[in-house]
Amino acid sequence: MAVSSNLGVGGQPAPSPRPQLKPWYFRLGYQIFIGIALGIALGFIAPKIAVPMKVLGDIFLNLIKTIVAPLVFLNVVLGIAAAGDLKSVGRIGFRALIYFEVVSTIILVISMVIANFSGVGSNLHLVSDAAQAASANATYSKTASMSFSQFLLSMFPHSFFGAFADGALLQILVISILFGAALLALKPEQRKGAEAALNGMSECFFKLTDIIMKLAPIGAFGSIAFAIGNSGMAAILSLGYLLLVMYITLALMIVVVMGVIMRIYGFNIFLFLRYFKDEIVLLFATASSESALPRLIEKLQRLGCTKQSVGLVLPTGYAFNLDGTAVYMSLCVLFLANAYGIDLTMEHQLGILALMLLTSKGAATVSGGTFIVFAATVTASGVLPVEGLPLLLGINRLTSQAVCICNAMGNAVATMVVSKISGEFYPAAMRQEYSQALGRSETAAI
Template structure:
């Protein structure tokens, strides 16, 4: 907790034993050569974004054809996310040494997730009411359009506790990985990690060593995939601008502005306060993850930065145990950006169609969204399909408003994915520090290496 003395000896020893051996940072500082600015991944991604935007306006038809580059990159990322999550969760459980320690970290993480997600939902609902998003559109719902929309989006299905619980448990080990169902992969990982802890000492050491080497190999694979990030950024942005243009989003521009400002407020103010309580500066924190933020903005996918977040959070002092448990779990249970998106879009549809929602109804929607937002990582189509499920499950809102919001889904996803990723990175730091699984000296050394100056009292 804030102000709690850190067991630096324990956490430094753990970090030394479990620090990843992959990547250029494993080499001695004297052996590293200064990378030219044009060879840096962040610079290349920014160049890809700028070129994509330019092509989108200059040659829209050609820009639309560039979508394949972004799709290929996202496929490569999604291909590696499930095994990477599995390996890191299992290694995090094994590193804990016993299931009691796993439960200690997991319980704190889940409490944190629920508190922060609720704050995100309530804050954005208040902003939606004050800003009046959707008012003035005066849309009407026709029975024919309602029936067509239900036929298209009804497959999202009403969300119930029973259905949600069933989606947690896979009926096929390989199928959970093949379908990219993150919640099911987490369940498999927790069970497998518990099984490894039940082995005798010699067997456990052998399995842990094998899994650790596999994890190192997958991170090397990530390094290879990230070489294609600038091309993926170029293709994704070019398609978004070329296919939509400014005219297509002008009627929803106000919603976009409110959403971006709300997400920025949540990251800088709400998460900033949380970081400050635990000894971190939010602006320095965001600068540290600037390459991942550019990537998230370009790909509009929270998964795209997950492999890099694993690496950077460990370098920043979080133990493999805390990183392996909290970060992937947060991607299923702590989607702060998704919570903000859902609250604003619910009120947008209600206002656009003139559907009055009193306080009791809005609180009911908040409860529904607390459940459905947890499934955003398990449903094909991501945030928008989960939002469609929420609208369908509520029974209060016209589902024909969904295609309208789908038109700007690309632009909203860019900011939502950044908020989701940064929210889970903050959660990992908070849980690591509050459970004594954080190496402050490693964090200070990493900041000094990255920024060139030693941090003060606040890291």
């Protein structure tokens, strides 16, 4: 169901009349569920027909990706404009970065502990082969580790439109911040006209989002049909324990770690997750964090976060705060070590942990996402067998579905918390939105 993005003064969500609820089969969440069910059925019944359905999922993701870059740019720029001065921007941004680093470190440490005690990969008893290692090194040579200076250089685009064409989120953030600063430097009459034009473009892109989201059930059907038809249950059975541990760990991170953080700041994680249930289903179906970004921007503003806090924290989090990626990397590092009988000392693990704190921040700047960043980490570590990477590639689709949910929800939680800390949050708007969306009886206590 389409969500309006109309806001009041200061970015506070303005009350707006809601249409009558449509029958369940007209609601996006149920339609996506039906698409998933049909995709699973086709994948098992007729895998040869299911595999070509991948094109439907790819079309949907491509459409989503076309609006992510301009939406991030417009929301960051308008967020800076709404803040009114660079001091306010710096205040929110600094708090967001501190939050990202602290939470990412906590999640990495907990994940490494779980990986050590779970013994993932210990039953495989694989042997590293020199020929396979050479082949894998050639295949993944493009993921060779990035120096700090190269990482810094990658943040700055060669041209304004080049960053948008490449979908380089960190570069788009840099451009957006500079453009927002330039907007604040304009004379009041010039700034007013520029802001009006940017707001009009933002509204147009949100309407485009509503149109594209109508194709989400078809995209979900195609993506799931391909995943099941291509690998069936073989990948799940061969690496089932790793998947089980990863899914449980990701769930714990969301419900326990993020739940405790939200409780400290007066939020309820279960109401929060119920409110975003449609987005969670979409994330699971598409295995792409970008698929839910446009709707997260809209719905977080409805929950009481100001336009400037959402525009600054959420896109930055997509580049710097990848909690699900941190869990994936921790578990898969120990999986490879155990599978090949490599005894990682505590010193090795702490070194790899420090490496992951850097490489996980670059996931949004590397084409291919979480798996490619993990491959870069394995290559850079110098102690893990790179020939084991194709083994994990076989279940990449299944792991990505859960990882992207944790990434997206982690950034949504971060936006709520940083907004509250920065005084950019309206509790009354949250209570009203929860009451209308989830029912008054279930939200009376908030």
